[in-house]
Amino acid sequence: MANPQPLLATHFDTLDQQRESASLGMWVFLITEVMFFGGLFTAYIVYRSRLHGLFDYGSHELNVTLGAINTIVLICSSFTMAIAVRASQLGDRRTLVRFLVLTMLLGLTFLGIKAVEYQEKFVHHLVPGPHFQWHGPQPRQIEMFFSLYFAMTGLHALHMIVGVGLILWLLPRSAKGFYGPDYHHPIECFGLYWHFVDIVWIFLFPLLYLLGRSHFVG
């Protein structure tokens, strides 16, 4: 059963114009997201440079293995999402549904691992606020690292949750065969969003987990 609604909205002249408009709109939205996260990245860079190496102590508290696994999980999810978009372009309903589901499962895996990490922080009193405890030098400045850690990864996780929610919305439509060569821009646009969220993590991982690691080796 294909899409019961007319494919072409009344204010557009051609399907191509509609698809290109949707795509341009999505890209413009993504650069607003770049600037949104950008404010946090700016704060991170400014404080990192001002606090001269103190951030490395904070980095050291993060679990590199879990972070690396999560990075790989997200990269896999980008791969599956790219395949899903391709399937929608070809009208391959079965592949589209399968790879949307895979993408979602990988996204949920990421969120699960993140939850484990957050829980660890909570147990070790590394959540900023009245219960923060740090038994090393300059605890108040280390708290800044963790404020930024939670702000940046938290905002990222929120975007992942929205992404998973959007997949849930796209799945029934995909299963019903709404998307094909003439009309697939919802999948394409969602793919752009998902890849963007992956790119944010591609930067978060080295900045938060990896910088300063060499100071703690042998």
Add this chain to the structure above:
Amino acid sequence: MPSTERAVLETEDYINADYNIKSWLLTTDHKRIAVLYLISVTLFFLIGGLFAVLIRLELLTPQGDLMQSDTYNRVFTMHGVTMVFFFLIPSIPTVLGNFLVPMMVGARDLAFPKVNLASWYVFNLAGMFTLYAMFAGGVDTGWTFYTPYSTTYSNTHVVATGLGVFIAGFSSIMTGLNFIVTIHRMRAPGLTWFRLPLFLWAHYATSLVMILGTPVIAITTLLLAVERGFKIGIFDPNLGGDPVLFQHLFWFYSHPAVYIMVLPAMGVISELIAAFARKPVFGYKIVAASSMSIAILGFLVWGHHMFVSGQSVYAATVFSVLSMLVAVPSAVKVFNWTATLYKGSVSFETPMLYALGFIGLFTVGGLTGVMLATLGLDVHVHDTYFVVAHFHYIMVGGTIMAYLGGLHFWWPKMSGRLYPQFWSRLSALIIFVGFNLTFFPQFLLGYMGMPRRYHVYPEEFQVLHVLSSAGASILGVGYILPVFYLTWSMRYGPRASANPWGATGLEWQTSSPPPTHNFLETPVVTTDAYHYSEEVTVG
């Protein structure tokens, strides 16, 4: 008029297409959404105006006799927040832009009509947060929310107001996104970039600023709310945080925000000058380029708000030079508008009065802006009434005059009615006189050292303050009059033809008011924007 005659005369347009409230509240027609926004922004203008009345009443006397300092702090904060975020930033783009952008490109609607409707609801949701904060006691941090006062020491509703600003930002982003995609992808056949009316160039440039700047204030207000709500320090010096970082992030948006406020106004003025001099705008391409330059350069000057904040002198010098540079494209516009008038067939209808007023007042505001960009001078007049006068010359003498001028120019198109020229011209003159009486004394006050945000002042400043408050009451009258005669015109004004001013532009090629889908057939464009050398007549 007998009802049978009226039935014959009334063709279907976007207003009478459907009369029930649901058809308005769930509309996706950009013209109806523009009208919805008109109602919202007018309401916020009245609220912001009431706060202004309170300020000017208090400042009639040197003592703090009308209200205590705490209260005064709340009053000027709410005046600023309401006017900046809920009137000046949205007004021209959401009322005139929403109505005209699709028509000027020859399209049936914006690229994303539902996003457009959503933006109005988001705007009103944001307004509700801010109104709640107002009724619950207000905010006293100044519209700039500087830390650590806003995060740690203020006992007022900072979080609610901050969230209101955060949500309003999304409305702005949605509008800008819609305009960018519409102008890129939905132009009618033959409508090349350099045939676009300058109103569209201005709104395109504005949209770029909305898209690239607003997200930064969004994250900043979010961090502010988080810091205050969860006691997590980002800007707290005790945690190694830096209050100056707040200012960097805040002004990264808030300086370009003033270009969001003024670029659409400049776009309106280009249209008004061309129409009422019956000449193409002089140096069309340069004026278009100047809008783009202002949008881009405007992002590189924000440090001029922070000359005395502890910013490095080196960075301050760079920002000072760049700030002077950004004045150049603005000046270019003033020169080009003036050159357009030269040997034009000038007439003084109401929109033209507003446009001419804009040119003069914006020039004063702009020149004083260059004075403020001068690092050494700014150290003396920072946080004085000199700054207050400067930005009111631009915002009120500039943007609000352009908004009113545009509203009067396109009113026949939007409402299908004409308004009485006597009252509209009188209002324009009252506004011009009232405005100058209100704000010119403030330059003198500031230069002599009257600080901003103070309600207690030395006796020798009282004369100038009384003049300013007197001016404000005149200005108020000027603003109230259009509410009456424009509303009157909707029922009793003579019906307007398609092109009552004899102006160029696709919006004048369709009926007043336009049909829901704007054009019966997609127009094909074969001429430049201001083709007045050919016969363009009232029709």
Add this chain to the structure above:
Amino acid sequence: MHISPLRVYALVFAALLVGTLTTVAVAFQHLGPFNDIVALTIAVTKMTLVVLFFMHAKYSTRLTKIVVASGFAWLLFLIAFTLSDYLTRGWLGVPGK
């Protein structure tokens, strides 16, 4: 509308995995200031691959490419000009600045 062959996606995917493993390994080496530079270079490379191939920017219109470039340019403006304050404090020998 461009449809990429699966091979392209697989190659990019492999490159991203290699990049991740490399960046983790390099993080534990003593490279001084180069640790940060290498990490960011790898991250930027991974981002470029995702943008060009997974997000199809390579096969998109020139306008899309300009939009992408502007986004990053503006982020750089924000970071660079903000840092221009912090990194130059004390340069001109004026007390307190």
